[in-house]
Amino acid sequence: MTYEEKNGIPAPGWSERLEHPDIVAGLEKRRKRAIGCGVVFIVLAFLTPIAISLFVKDSIAMGEAFKYGGVIAGVLLVCTALTALANACKKPFEGEVTDKKEELRRSKSDKKGEVSYTKEYVTYVKLSTGGTKKIVETTARDASAWKYLKVGDRFRFHPKLAFPYELYDKSKAEKLFCPVCGKENPVEADRCKKCHAPLVK
Ligand SMILES: [Zn+2]
DSSP, rough: OGGGGGOOOOOSSOSSSGOOOOHHHHHHHHHHHHHHHHHHHHHHHHHHHHHHHHHSSSSSHHHHHHHHHHHHHHHHHHHHHHHHHHHHHHHOOEEEEEEEEEEEOOOOTTTTTOOEEEEEEEEEEETTSEEEEEEEOOOTTSSSSSHHHHOOOEEOOTTTTOOEESSSSSSGGEEETTTTOOOOOOTTTTOEEEEEEEEOO
């Protein structure tokens, strides 16, 4: 069996599938659905106090309901816009994992003056452009840099994909994650079992 034949994974290299029309279309559909959900959520947040005012006897006056609805919807809108902006600012990069460490981060003391710690999973990366980067995660899910990337792995980060990490040597992957919906797939699969998008091979 040649290297190329194994699970349909080609020899080490960057995938040419990222520009595949099915992936591009799938990501666009996902983006539109996210916008649609956001709009529905914000409109519902605005309408809820008004509905309470209308249907719950002796609850809040209509004028107050409009005010509350406006404030809640406004806060949600700002949060959504900031999250979208933060995501849009994420830049792609290429690098190699140099180290991985579990670290405890000291959280701000609460009102009682108690100190708490949050566990962080930190993946240290040497960038191909020079310089270093830390990928900090607070959970160790399968679909995270912490679980997916090993020390020594060369990889690319594609911020627009549902699962953003691409290994240079994909034969090292234990599983594949869909670029469009993020679903876990076996390495033998060619397309996602959930949304049928081509997997990054
Ligand atoms: Zn999928």
